[in-house]
Amino acid sequence: MDRLVEADMSRRDLLIASAASVAAGGTAAQAADALAPAGSTPGPPGAEVSLKVNGQDRTLTLDNRTTLLDALREHLQLTGAKKGCDHGQCGTCTVIVEGRRINSCLTLAVMHQGEEITTIEGLGKPGDLHPMQAAFVKHDGYQCGYCTPGQICSAVSVLEEIKAGIPSHVSDDLNARPKVTAEELRERMSGNICRCGAYSNIVDAITDVSGGRA
Ligand code: FES
Numbered sequence: 001m002d003r004l005v006e007a008d009m010s011r012r013d014l015l016i017a018s019a020a021s022v023a024a025g026g027t028a029a030q031a032a033d034a035l036a037p038a039g040s041t042p043g044p045p046g047a048e049v050s051l052k053v054n055g056q057d058r059t060l061t062l063d064n065r066t067t068l069l070d071a072l073r074e075h076l077q078l079t080g081a082k083k084g085c086d087h088g089q090c091g092t093c094t095v096i097v098e099g100r101r102i103n104s105c106l107t108l109a110v111m112h113q114g115e116e117i118t119t120i121e122g123l124g125k126p127g128d129l130h131p132m133q134a135a136f137v138k139h140d141g142y143q144c145g146y147c148t149p150g151q152i153c154s155a156v157s158v159l160e161e162i163k164a165g166i167p168s169h170v171s172d173d174l175n176a177r178p179k180v181t182a183e184e185l186r187e188r189m190s191g192n193i194c195r196c197g198a199y200s201n202i203v204d205a206i207t208d209v210s211g212g213r214a
């Protein structure tokens with residue numbers, strides 16, 4: 001019983017301190033630090049991070065451990081990029097950073113100070129779709145849609161990589177300009193898993209945008 005009362009008191013103390021601190025312009029984390037016993041380790045350090053997201057300058061104060069995916073989803077409410085595995089295995093969190101596709105769950109937001117980030121929201125909007133978004137619609141490149149934002153960001157980057165002459169593991173000649181073939185596209189998109197199995201239609205959509213025949 002005593003322990004219950006004690007637990008309730010400390011929880012209540014924390015809520016009161018949090019409310020007071022936030023009202024005074026502090027954060028809940030600062031309030032928690034203020035209540036920490038003397039000599040204990042302080043809370044995680046925060047950092048101010050400036051990012052250019054979909055053409056807009058955004059500055060956030062974040063726990064240094066915040067992933068780019070969480071910064072986008074939880075702090076900027078850009079929920080297009082999805083959290084699938086959170087371990088770099090599914091590609092559903094793919095965004096484009098400084099022109100290159102990355103798994104945003106595997107990188108910290110603070111590592112991208114001043115960098116330009118494009119999410120699915122920045123590629124196009126309803127009524128003004130990016131050609132890749134329109135092609136996914138045209139070719140039924142999705143079913144549930146959970147993987148689709150990552151697939152589309154990846155697909156846009158894949159065509160840029162091919163255009164830039166970057167070879168893949170299935171390129172026959174590393175010195176020749178790679179072609180848009182089904183094999184190339186499947187290999188280059190292999191980091192983006194689709195549980196619904198829309199792979200064939202995704203290849204059709206990317207091929208369509210490339211103007212090629214796969
Ligand atoms: S959520 Fe990032 S790779 Fe799966």
Ligand code: FES
Binds near residue numbers: 141145147197
């Ligand atoms: S469309 Fe459902 S996981 Fe890809």
